[in-house]
Amino acid sequence: MSAIEKVEVLVTGAGRNFVTLRITTSDGVQGLGDATLNGRELSVASYLRDHIAPLLKGRDSTRIEDTWQYLYKGAYWRRGPVTMTAIAAVDMALWDIKGKVVGLPVYQLLGGKSRDKVLVYGHASGSDLPSLIDDMTEFRERGYQAIRAQMAVPGMGGTYGVRKGAIYEPAAADLPDEQLWSTEMYLKFAPDYLGKVREEFGFDFHLLHDVHHRLTPIEAARFGKDVEPMRLFWMEDPTPAENQETFRLIREHTTTPIAVGEVLNSIWDVQHLITNQLIDYVRTSVTHAGGITHLRRIFDLAALYQVRSGSHGPTDLSPVSLAAAVSLDIAIPNFGIQEHMVFAPETQEVFRGYPQFAAGYVTPSEAPGLGVEYDDAAAAKFPYDPKYLPVARRADGSLHDW
Template sequence: MKITDVKAICTAPDGIRLVIVKVETDEPGLYGLGCATFTQRPLAVVTAIEEYLKPFLVGRDPAAIEDIWQASFVSSYWRSGPVLNNAMGGVDSALWDIKGKQFGVPVYQLFGGKSRVAADVYVHANGSDVREVEDNARAYLEQGFRHVRAQIEVTGYSTYGVGSSQSVPSTNPKPSESARLKVEEKAWEPRPYCLLVPRLFEHLRNTLGDEVELLHDVHERVPPIMAIQLAKELEPYRLFFLEDMFAPEDNEYLRMVRAQTAVPIAIGELYVNVHEYVPLIRDRLLDFIRVHISDIGGLTPARKLSALCEYFGVRTAFHGPGDTSPVGHAAQLQLDLSVPNFGIQEAHLFGERTREVFPGCPEIRDGAMWSNEQPGFGIDIDESLAAKYPFPEHPYNGAWPEIRRRDGTVVKP
């Protein structure tokens, strides 16, 4: 069997830029799908797939997954980075999908079979005040979810993880006059946020009780020393985890967190290089690894990472928002079901149009994600329907919006 074609499929049925890799073979009807979504730089990934990986891979045996990954990794000489990793990750996952279909089993069977019947997920509850967050969290609990990430709007500031916030005067520069669409600029300040979040979790723990698992995402937005103080203040509310306190360049601060608090730490969605996360795992400086699977190169390195984490007491909690496509979620589920050190899976509740484009989209019920038990990843793509949802217009072609402090300073991530 040989690879005959490798192509990128771009679609945005729910307005989020998704990139899917399709690897075709010379066996009639046998192909695989992988997620290569880097929604802030999707066209760069498409170029890497179609102009560089395709000519490198056509004619190779799709069964040689490890060899293809290693050869692709060094083929650019300089390696790692989100563009190349996503391109490789999409291809790699597609090859696993092919192998599962070839043997007529879900991919998790190729990884040693199930360690659990389904993968627990967490959902996102947000609101403009503590009561609205509580109400949204309760609505999820009534649907059977047990893990809830809670985010709250900081009135007057641009706040991560909430639907909207008011604009305040600042010295933010205006968007370029040449931009095709205007982007509203909103200021951000860390102190009001750090004062509000502990009050949110005090309220949620008092009103929702101890049965619900609560999570929160800092999203690297505050100075590291303030993040450490925040972690200490949140410890009494027994979070399931506190996510992304620091950007990758601030990893050394994790040692200070470990010395001062027992709050569980989840980190890693910005990691693209093994040198960023292997030392943290080795030194037991995190509790949940949060990598975006296609950003580290696909299922092949993610399997190795999961095995490494097992030996150091670190659980998996792979990145899974709306810019992880349904194909990406289906691929992650194969690891979630098989690895013994699974922790939690981030859920995204895909809309009806996305489910139409991706038949076999993973099912979420009873607070968990379930396999449909079909061969491979159990998911497909309707290419003609996908073509009806091109990338939406955006002034910077999908770039992450810049967030600035009141004095104009750019803040992370």
């Protein structure tokens, strides 16, 4: 038995705030897991350090499934982003260890390659149409074959998805940034600029757009119908997913594909959406949905209903998360697409060896395990810096979904 001997919770502000779990076995093998929950990072750090770490010491590191069930069922309080992110970190670290012990990359332990490379999409944005076109041009020149387009709605300077610099970072220090939102302005404006993107670049690449939970079901149905001529790869999170039956209304009114799931944390959260074929892509992430073990279950269920994967993968998830996601992407039969963003230089200094981009695709590392190493000395240079994601308010001052 290779017993778990040491459990460390590592917090760094290297470009973004990250929480990393490092497990060391009695044989000296180390595994990494991502435990980052943007804006609530320390809640997961405490959950791991104060509640899970004491349970892990002395356990057999090879019993990944049993450990997952132990942490999920044993807590009694199930699901939710904090619990599932903490369990995910343990799960990733144990898969990393197992791969290192047998000398194989994790994807080989999941059945090997179902494809040679993983299609990814980038994030183009602009404060106006000329800057969006310039950004789209840059992404096309870099080889991206799938690009998400987001543009600032005039009069709403804090429009979601628009970068302020080279790296997208919506979170801010102190209190959350309060941003103005108008659904009416968005519904009038977004289909127009997406149409202009197609006019400029044509249809020989995949165009995506993130609604970011902003619309009611009937508004989302109208939006989906308006953008049908643009042939979107998907419209992402068109309406909040708490009342999932409402997606049937959207489905009945538009053929624009629907992607949902980045804020959902378990197979039970997406079961209705998948089994009723109310979505086309499930976007649950390896970090927030219970790790490799549980995300594989979600994707296997989705495969039965012709729903494909589209894993959430922004830069507020660490390179460990990207490596774990790509390990699944390369192995599952119903892969769709993988979100991909360029990590900040500080992040790349701390995390080394993650999957690299080339000509619109990424490929997993061939190193044993997940292939990512954590540099403690580099991490120490970047202390944790508390930040909050923005909130949105309508013109009358009431809160809206951000």
